[in-house]
Amino acid sequence: MAMTRRQWLKTGVAGGALLAVAGWTTRGTLWGKGSRQAQSKNFQYEFLTHADYQVLQAIIPVMVSDVFDAGKPGYADLLDETIYRFDRAVSGFYPAVQNELRQLFSLLTMPPGRIFGARLWRHWSKVRREDVEAFLNRWRTSRWRLLQSGYDALQQLSVSAWYGNPKSWEDISYPGPPKLE
Amino acid sequence: MIEDPVAIGLKSGWQVTDASTQKEDLTIEADAVIIGSGAGGGMAAEVLTQAGFSVVIVEEGPLKSSQDFKMKESEAYPELYQESAARKTADKAINILQGRCVGGGTTVNWTSSFSTPEPTLRYWAEQFGVKASLPEDMHPWFKRVQERLNITEWHIPPNANNALLGKGIEALGYSFNIMHRNVKNCANLGYCGVGCPVNAKQSMLVTTIPQALSAGATLLTRARAERLLFSGDEVTQVEIAALDSRGVRPTGKTITIRSKQIVMSGGAIGTPALLLRSNAPDPYRLVGKRTFLHPVNVVACIMPERVDGFAGAPQTIYSDAFLWPEGATGKMGYKLEVPPLHPLLVSTVIDSFGPAHRLLMQQLPYLQAILALHRDGFHPESEGGTVKLREDRSPFLDYPISDYVWEAMRRSFLTMSEIQFAAGARQVLPLHRAFDKPFNSWRETQAALKKVTLEPLAARLFSAHVMGGCNFGENPETSMVNSLGQHHHLKNVTVLDGSVFPTSIGSNPQVSIYAFSMRNALALAQRMGTSVSS
Numbered sequence: 030m031a032m033t034r035r036q037w038l039k040t041g042v043a044g045g046a047l048l049a050v051a052g053w054t055t056r057g058t059l060w061g062k063g064s065r066q067a068q069s070k071n072f073q074y075e076f077l078t079h080a081d082y083q084v085l086q087a088i089i090p091v092m093v094s095d096v097f098d099a100g101k102p103g104y105a106d107l108l109d110e111t112i113y114r115f116d117r118a119v120s121g122f123y124p125a126v127q128n129e130l131r132q133l134f135s136l137l138t139m140p141p142g143r144i145f146g147a148r149l150w151r152h153w154s155k156v157r158r159e160d161v162e163a164f165l166n167r168w169r170t171s172r173w174r175l176l177q178s179g180y181d182a183l184q185q186l187s188v189s190a191w192y193g194n195p196k197s198w199e200d201i202s203y204p205g206p207p208k209l210e
Numbered sequence: 211m212i213e214d215p216v217a218i219g220l221k222s223g224w225q226v227t228d229a230s231t232q233k234e235d236l237t238i239e240a241d242a243v244i245i246g247s248g249a250g251g252g253m254a255a256e257v258l259t260q261a262g263f264s265v266v267i268v269e270e271g272p273l274k275s276s277q278d279f280k281m282k283e284s285e286a287y288p289e290l291y292q293e294s295a296a297r298k299t300a301d302k303a304i305n306i307l308q309g310r311c312v313g314g315g316t317t318v319n320w321t322s323s324f325s326t327p328e329p330t331l332r333y334w335a336e337q338f339g340v341k342a343s344l345p346e347d348m349h350p351w352f353k354r355v356q357e358r359l360n361i362t363e364w365h366i367p368p369n370a371n372n373a374l375l376g377k378g379i380e381a382l383g384y385s386f387n388i389m390h391r392n393v394k395n396c397a398n399l400g401y402c403g404v405g406c407p408v409n410a411k412q413s414m415l416v417t418t419i420p421q422a423l424s425a426g427a428t429l430l431t432r433a434r435a436e437r438l439l440f441s442g443d444e445v446t447q448v449e450i451a452a453l454d455s456r457g458v459r460p461t462g463k464t465i466t467i468r469s470k471q472i473v474m475s476g477g478a479i480g481t482p483a484l485l486l487r488s489n490a491p492d493p494y495r496l497v498g499k500r501t502f503l504h505p506v507n508v509v510a511c512i513m514p515e516r517v518d519g520f521a522g523a524p525q526t527i528y529s530d531a532f533l534w535p536e537g538a539t540g541k542m543g544y545k546l547e548v549p550p551l552h553p554l555l556v557s558t559v560i561d562s563f564g565p566a567h568r569l570l571m572q573q574l575p576y577l578q579a580i581l582a583l584h585r586d587g588f589h590p591e592s593e594g595g596t597v598k599l600r601e602d603r604s605p606f607l608d609y610p611i612s613d614y615v616w617e618a619m620r621r622s623f624l625t626m627s628e629i630q631f632a633a634g635a636r637q638v639l640p641l642h643r644a645f646d647k648p649f650n651s652w653r654e655t656q657a658a659l660k661k662v663t664l665e666p667l668a669a670r671l672f673s674a675h676v677m678g679g680c681n682f683g684e685n686p687e688t689s690m691v692n693s694l695g696q697h698h699h700l701k702n703v704t705v706l707d708g709s710v711f712p713t714s715i716g717s718n719p720q721v722s723i724y725a726f727s728m729r730n731a732l733a734l735a736q737r738m739g740t741s742v743s744s
Binding site for chain 1: 666
């Protein structure tokens with residue numbers, strides 16, 4: 030009973046095919062097996078694999094624009110911290126929901142999904158900003174709910190990872206919680 | 211230093227066990243087990259311990275209190291909410307906020323206090339056979355709840371976010387009112403939603419649960435009731451799984467509770483899910499159906515002066531002017547309130563990305579927002595959603611949004627936008643995927659809203675009020691429990707939480723849950739008293 034797949038909604042033929050591709054390519058690759066957990070110099074990740082980490086390295090700076098300018102000092106650490114917060118959030122979800130996100134990331138990281146779903150010819154470590162923008166816009170306004178809700182998941186996790194971090198608050202003039210006593 | 215009643219209570223010897231630290235399987239016996247420590251469970255715990263019964267309270271979430279409440283969204287949402295505040299309906303269209311911690315939703319709600327509206331009570335009596343629950347019957351219970359939880363009208367001036375709702379409504383010739391809140395010595399900070407750091411909010415966490423624990427009740431936390439075992443029409447034991455320290459996965463350790471009475475207070479979604487997992491008797495296939503959400507849409511705007519919607523009591527002004535357009539039935543009505551505007555929450559409500567998203571976030575101090583709570587369940591085209599179980603037995607809510615509901619949301623988008631321009635907004639942005647940039651005039655906004663497509667995922671929708679799924683009423687063909695919460699088919703099960711409501715309430719639920727739970731818990735205590743041998 031593919032309950033988690035059906036939860037990605039009735040989709041168009043291509044949407045269903047994409048999901049089937051993701052399933053086929055991950056069948057027999059249980060979560061955690063066949064892929065290594067991401068690890069940076071600062072953090073050990075619970076949900077994200079090394080491949081997922083590369084996806085977020087490309088996506089998060091586009092989601093939260095101009096904040097993660099590659100030129101700025103401390104950029105790499107700040108991006109790493111944000112990806113860690115993303116990971117931390119996902120590892121707190123229901124296992125069944127983590128499985129759905131695992132399917133989403135499989136779609137993005139396996140070449141067929143990356144190419145036909147996200148229409149990204151380059152590997153995530155080499156993808157260009159404008160390609161990522163085009164991919165996100167396409168999914169955001171897609172007539173297939175599978176892709177729209179995939180966009181929503183990535184967007185919400187990305188922006189909440191950033192704006193939940195006190196380092197983001199100066200830019201938006203949020204003074205933080207009041208001091209008590 | 212703020213005194214933390216929970217920390218003090220723990221030092222004084224409360225019997226509290228964090229199941230995530232359990233090393234052995236446990237068996238516990240008590241007169242009553244209460245599953246869930248929220249609005250219903252808290253009331254039940256106080257009533258039953260005061261009546262002299264031994265009580266075990268089982269809570270899936272953690273015990274967190276004011277010493278833990280640092281007003282940080284990134285900590286609070288994963289710790290205190292179901293599914294880290296990211297619970298969604300099956301099609302992902304609605305984001306559900308429910309509490310998961312000691313005190314449940316009452317620990318994280320925004321203190322808005324409303325008695326059940328009179329038309330709702332009458333509708334329940336007429337359409338669902340609910341007995342002895344008309345306005346005149348419930349009035350004394352609302353009064354008792356108000357006294358118990360210090361519910362009074364808010365007298366401090368509303369913050370700008372709220373005042374602007376009032377200003378816009380008045381400019382258009384409609385009425386608004388000031389809310390009542392369950393607070394004592396409130397410091398007007400605005401962080402109710404992430405745990406009140408000064409214990410002003412009279413949640414179950416600082417009122418009924420401490421009372422019950424001081425009277426000798428036992429509390430298990432990080433403990434999820436998995437199944438009820440029953441024999442014939444009687445539940446013989448409750449099987450509980452200990453969860454890990456983040457409350458995500460069972461550790462493998464279990465707790466078995468044997469009690470004469472079972473009180474189900476896991477809330478809407480939680481209570482039906484437990485009944486489903488237990489394969490509890492349900493001859494008319496009602497469990498989980500008719501689950502309601504007061505689905506919410508939002509319009510944001512940019513004001514010429516600072517609003518600072520992150521500061522000050524979050525909800526103090528409301529309008530019912532659009533709630534009963536054609537009485538209880540007919541066109542769907544909606545209640546207008548405002549949400550507090552804290553960075554993480556705001557960032558997830560805006561669905562754009564990149565520069566468009568950031569530009570709006572940079573306006574945070576000037577943002578004002580209005581939300582509309584839609585009164586679902588009062589029309590054949592608004593039958594709510596159904597609670598279902600996944601393969602791994604975790605629950606989810608399948609809530610299809612009908613055209614009847616979309617029609618109401620189009621009206622509420624228009625109403626909220628018009629109010630904001632009338633209140634002086636420079637630019638207005640109904641939160642809909644089709645709108646990338648805010649509008650500069652009411653005419654433009656109105657034209658766009660009239661023809662925009664409304665369908666799942668087009669606009670970010672929310673729910674902070676989950677109700678129903680285990681309806682009360684006197685007819686077993688159309689209800690799971692009777693008007694006192696007694697299960698029609700399991701004689702020692704009583705449901706005391708928000709899952710009993712046959713429709714949405716039409717106002718923020720906490721007082722309704724308190725009042726019905728208090729009344730029905732006292733009735734249960736009486737029944738238990740007559741069958742307890744001395």
